[in-house]
Amino acid sequence: MKALTxxxxxxxxxxxxxxxxxxxxxxxxxxxxxxxxxxxxxxxAMLLGADDADARFVVWxxxxxxxxxxxxxxxxxxxxxxxxxxxxRNPLAEPGLLGVSAGAAFAVALALVLGASAATLRIPxxxxxxxxxxxxxxxxxxxxxxxNDPVRLVLAGAAFSALLGALTSLILFFDQRSADEIRFWVxxxxxGRRLDDLLAVLPTIVVSGVLIxxxxxxxxxxxLGERMASGLGHHPRLIRAxxxxxxxxxxxAATAIAGPIAFVGxxxxxxxRAFVGPxxxxxxxxxxxxxPLIVLVADIVSRVVVAPSELPLGVLxxxxxxxxxxxxxxxxxxxxx
Amino acid sequence: MLKQDNAxxxxxxxxxxGAMPAASPLRAPDGYWRLGDRDGTGLSLLIExxxxxxxxxxxxxxxxxxxxxxxxxxTALDPRAVxxxxxxxxxMMTVFMVQELRLPRLVAGCLTxxxxxxxxxxxxxxxxxxxxxxxxxxxxxGATAFAVASVVGMGVSLAPSAMALTGAVTAAVLxxxxxxxxxxxxxxxxxxxxxxxxxxxxxxxxxxxRVGIDTANAAYPWTVGSLNARSGGxxxxxxxxxxxxxxxxxxxxxxxxxxxxxxxxxxxxxxxxxxRRFQILMLSVVLTALAVAVAGPVGMVGLIGPEIARALSTPxxxxxxxxxxxxxxxxxxxxxxxxxxxxxxxxxxxxxxxIVGGPWLLWILMRPQRSRP
Numbered sequence: 001m002k003a004l005t006x007x008x009x010x011x012x013x014x015x016x017x018x019x020x021x022x023x024x025x026x027x028x029x030x031x032x033x034x035x036x037x038x039x040x041x042x043x044x045a046m047l048l049g050a051d052d053a054d055a056r057f058v059v060w061x062x063x064x065x066x067x068x069x070x071x072x073x074x075x076x077x078x079x080x081x082x083x084x085x086x087x088x089r090n091p092l093a094e095p096g097l098l099g100v101s102a103g104a105a106f107a108v109a110l111a112l113v114l115g116a117s118a119a120t121l122r123i124p125x126x127x128x129x130x131x132x133x134x135x136x137x138x139x140x141x142x143x144x145x146x147x148n149d150p151v152r153l154v155l156a157g158a159a160f161s162a163l164l165g166a167l168t169s170l171i172l173f174f175d176q177r178s179a180d181e182i183r184f185w186v187x188x189x190x191x192g193r194r195l196d197d198l199l200a201v202l203p204t205i206v207v208s209g210v211l212i213x214x215x216x217x218x219x220x221x222x223x224l225g226e227r228m229a230s231g232l233g234h235h236p237r238l239i240r241a242x243x244x245x246x247x248x249x250x251x252x253a254a255t256a257i258a259g260p261i262a263f264v265g266x267x268x269x270x271x272x273r274a275f276v277g278p279x280x281x282x283x284x285x286x287x288x289x290x291x292p293l294i295v296l297v298a299d300i301v302s303r304v305v306v307a308p309s310e311l312p313l314g315v316l317x318x319x320x321x322x323x324x325x326x327x328x329x330x331x332x333x334x335x336x337x
Numbered sequence: 338m339l340k341q342d343n344a345x346x347x348x349x350x351x352x353x354x355g356a357m358p359a360a361s362p363l364r365a366p367d368g369y370w371r372l373g374d375r376d377g378t379g380l381s382l383l384i385e386x387x388x389x390x391x392x393x394x395x396x397x398x399x400x401x402x403x404x405x406x407x408x409x410x411x412t413a414l415d416p417r418a419v420x421x422x423x424x425x426x427x428x429m430m431t432v433f434m435v436q437e438l439r440l441p442r443l444v445a446g447c448l449t450x451x452x453x454x455x456x457x458x459x460x461x462x463x464x465x466x467x468x469x470x471x472x473x474x475x476x477x478x479g480a481t482a483f484a485v486a487s488v489v490g491m492g493v494s495l496a497p498s499a500m501a502l503t504g505a506v507t508a509a510v511l512x513x514x515x516x517x518x519x520x521x522x523x524x525x526x527x528x529x530x531x532x533x534x535x536x537x538x539x540x541x542x543x544x545x546x547r548v549g550i551d552t553a554n555a556a557y558p559w560t561v562g563s564l565n566a567r568s569g570g571x572x573x574x575x576x577x578x579x580x581x582x583x584x585x586x587x588x589x590x591x592x593x594x595x596x597x598x599x600x601x602x603x604x605x606x607x608x609x610x611x612x613r614r615f616q617i618l619m620l621s622v623v624l625t626a627l628a629v630a631v632a633g634p635v636g637m638v639g640l641i642g643p644e645i646a647r648a649l650s651t652p653x654x655x656x657x658x659x660x661x662x663x664x665x666x667x668x669x670x671x672x673x674x675x676x677x678x679x680x681x682x683x684x685x686x687x688x689x690x691x692i693v694g695g696p697w698l699l700w701i702l703m704r705p706q707r708s709r710p
Contacts, residue, residue: 092528140703151528155468156702158531163695166688169561173684262535311543318539326515326532329525 012276012285019289023071026296030067031059034303065195070299071292072198073190073258076205076250078291079212079284081265082272086219086280087243088138090153091270091328095130095251096262098157102164103133104255109171123200127252134248136160151329188259188314190299201253208246215242216281223280261314263321264295270324368651388656391649395662399447402669406446407439409677445567445631446672446686447665448575452628453635454642454664455579455586455657459621461643462593462655463614464526467701470643471505471625472636474530478537479508480629481559485541488556497559498571498630505626508533509618562635562687564672571630578627582620586657589617593655635687637694641667644697667693 032040038058046055077095084093095101107129140156218234226236254261271294272286295313298320302311365371365383372382407419414422414431421427422435457470471477483504484497511533516526545556558565586593592613595603603610625639642664643656649663650656668686671693675684 140699151525152702154528154531156699159695159698159702162691163699166691166695170684170688170692173682173688174679315539315542318535319543322532322535322539325535326529329528329532330515 012282015275016285016289019286019293023289023293023296026293026300027067027071030070030296030300031063033300034058034063065198066190066193066299067296068195069193069198069257070190070296072201072205073254073261074264074292074295075288076254076291077261077264077295078268078272078287080247080250080254081267081291082269082280082283082287083212083219083243084247084265085269086223086283087240087247088153089223091273092151092154092266092325094263094266095134095247096260096265097154097161097325098137099133099160099164100130100137100248100251101133101255101260101262102161102168103136104130104252105260106164106168106171107132108256109168113171113174123197123253123256126256127204127249130252130255131245131248133160133164134244134251138244188261188317189302189310189312190258190295191310191313193257197257201256204249204253208249211242211246212284215239215246216284219243220280223278259314261295261317263317263325264291266328267317267321267324268294270328385651385653387651388654388659391646391656391659392662394649395646395659395666399662399666399669402666402673403443403447406443406669406673407435409673410439411676411681441572442564442567442672443669444576445564445572446668448572448579449564449628449632449635450638450642450665450668451661452575452579452582452624452664453638453668454646454660455582456621456624456628457636457639457664458643458646458655458657458660459586459589459593459617459624460639462596463617463621465597466527467644467647468527468640468698469530470636470639471621472634472639473534473698474508474512474527475532475534475537476505476508476512476530476622476625477629477634477636478534478541479511480505480626481634482537482541482544483507484630484633485544485556485559488559489544489552496570497568498574498627501630502623502626504537505622505629508537509622513618558685559633561685562633562690563685564632565683565685567631571627575627575631578623582624583657583661585616585620589613589620590655590657593617593657594653597655633687635668635690637687637690637698638664638667638671641690641694641697644701 032043038055042050042052042055043059046052046059080095081093084095084098085091087093104126107125110129111125137153137157137160140153140160218229218239221229221232221234222236222239224232229236229239251265268287268291269283271290272283276282276286295317298316299313302313302316305311368386370384370386370389372384373380404416404419407423408414408416412434414434418427418431419435422432423440425432425436453472457472460469460471460474461467463469480501481504483500486504487497487500512526512530515533516529541560545560592603592608595606595608596610596613596617600610625636628635643660645663645667646656646659650659667690671689672686675686675689678684
């Protein structure tokens with residue numbers, strides 16, 4: 001028994017190390033490749049000391065911030081997906097599918113119409129919206145036991161997202177000015193986002209990171225059942241509330257920077273569980289590098305496939321995320337968390 | 338005989354079942370009218386009183402909504418003048434506005450609404466799940482993706498209608514193929530459909546991202562659902578398709594009623610389940626595709642129309658005609674709202690139906706489960 005656990009541990013550790021290596025490699029590739037005319041060889045030459053103003057500008061002003069933002073967004077989405085699935089005990093729970101992203105988008109659109117300018121208010125508003133969306137769907141889930149059926153919860157989330165999406169486009173119809181400000185944001189992309197936005201959300205990301213680190217053990221206990229967790233001295237309601245707060249903060253932060261990006265929160269924990277099993281602590285550790293890895297790869301692909309123009313990231317994540325959704329549902333028995 | 342929806346041909350032998358008052362075999366059961374065959378030797382026709390009433394009610398409501406639709410707008414017209422203009426009399430301007438601008442759009446709205454709702458109720462009955470409408474299980478999105486492909490000029494240059502049909506069939510095949518393991522029942526089937534729909538939605542976005550802004554604007558109505566950018570040819574095609582489809586659905590009505598029970602029951606009652614299922618599925622897919630080719634994805638009508646029809650009708654039959662009429666009514670009202678609410682800005686009808694249909698969908702999900710499909 002002990003030997004078994006040990007090999008599992010070592011496995012997890014090597015897995016994380018190899019994932020981190022891959023992540024570093026992908027980050028470098030992300031600096032090298034772009035939709036524009038600056039080729040990888042010019043970037044390498046510039047890094048080796050050649051005097052190339054164009055390349056310097058493109059790499060340090062465009063691609064480096066973009067890569068950093070991709071790292072942060074991927075981490076936030078992946079981890080929040082894992083947390084949401086653990087809290088709802090539902091392998092299909094995903095911030096995008098459950099209406100959290102739609103809530104954030106709607107809140108931002110509303111704030112823009114009410115006169116806020118896009119630059120100042122976006123992040124707190126998006127986070128509030130994400131929290132509201134989260135609470136709405138989970139409230140629905142608690143009510144009359146919809147949440148006991150994973151698939152019905154997802155349907156409720158899809159309906160809720162569709163509703164909010166329609167309301168958002170309604171608002172944008174109303175107000176051409178906000179439509180202009182928000183149009184590029186609603187698509188969900190890493191292109192053209194500013195590093196300032198990342199700095200603005202960094203505190204909330206750090207706060208929720210610390211909270212999650214403190215809550216990981218109680219959350220794992222919660223997986224044994226509410227009574228067992230109480231017996232072990234934890235407070236299930238408090239844990240759940242705090243975790244949902246973290247999810248809302250993280251998703252709100254990611255959505256505020258990059259716009260709504262669906263399916264990352266579904267795919268990342270799915271992959272992580274496939275490697276390390278259902279323990280939430282290991283899943284969280286593996287999700288941490290997997291999320292940015294997937295987001296960055298998708299982002300690089302989005303720059304290359306239709307060069308010289310770019311593809312919205314959200315489109316790509318839907319393209320590879322939807323098949324995973326179908327795969328999860330097709331499994332003969334839905335894995336209960 | 339237009340109002341013979343839900344009527345069933347009852348041979349004489351069938352009258353001797355337990356529900357009948359045994360005293361007089363020629364009396365119709367409660368809530369029915371019995372037509373023909375006064376002496377009880379030949380065929381007779383049972384017509385459900387309630388369904389006649391419901392269909393009359395819906396038809397009158399649709400008529401009133403149509404008059405309102407023709408009268409209201411950026412320029413409000415007097416309803417009497419509208420009715421005169423329909424006959425070609427009165428002010429030239431009014432005649433032009435009614436006959437050339439609003440009437441074609443009204444016709445397109447009625448046809449698409451009816452087709453979406455008919456397709457919806459067929460699919461719901463087939464899957465025995467009231468959430469399984471073509472819009473939700475991704476068929477709308479498939480049709481849209483292919484139609485957009487033809488608008489932005491990729492691949493073969495077929496008309497949007499033909500492309501929409503191809504897309505709808507592709508999406509249906511994918512959804513049903515992916516759901517084979519879990520059966521057509523239950524929510525997993527729907528989630529498979531949502532996944533397929535998400536892929537097609539992404540493909541649509543991808544194509545729109547690749548083309549120039551003008552082409553993207555031309556394709557925009559396809560992505561939200563609007564009656565604004567319909568082509569005459571596809572409306573005519575839809576008209577023919579809806580007429581034929583309705584007759585076929587009417588012929589399938591008895592099988593539909595029986596298919597709501599278990600498969601074994603349906604077989605026992607003499608329905609060739611697999612053949613009927615295939616016919617129903619194809620009919621639903623074709624109707625959806627033709628409607629999408631006119632108005633884009635306004636799939637929520639396929640959820641709302643049948644819901645209204647079922648709420649009004651008795652559960653004895655599948656209310657095919659009532660669903661079609663309610664679908665047309667919902668579509669006309671939604672487009673009227675979209676045209677007038679923020680005039681002169683015109684809201685796409687797809688947004689209106691999504692705002693109305695979303696809460697409805699949530700309500701269906703949250704209310705306590707009942708066995709009725």
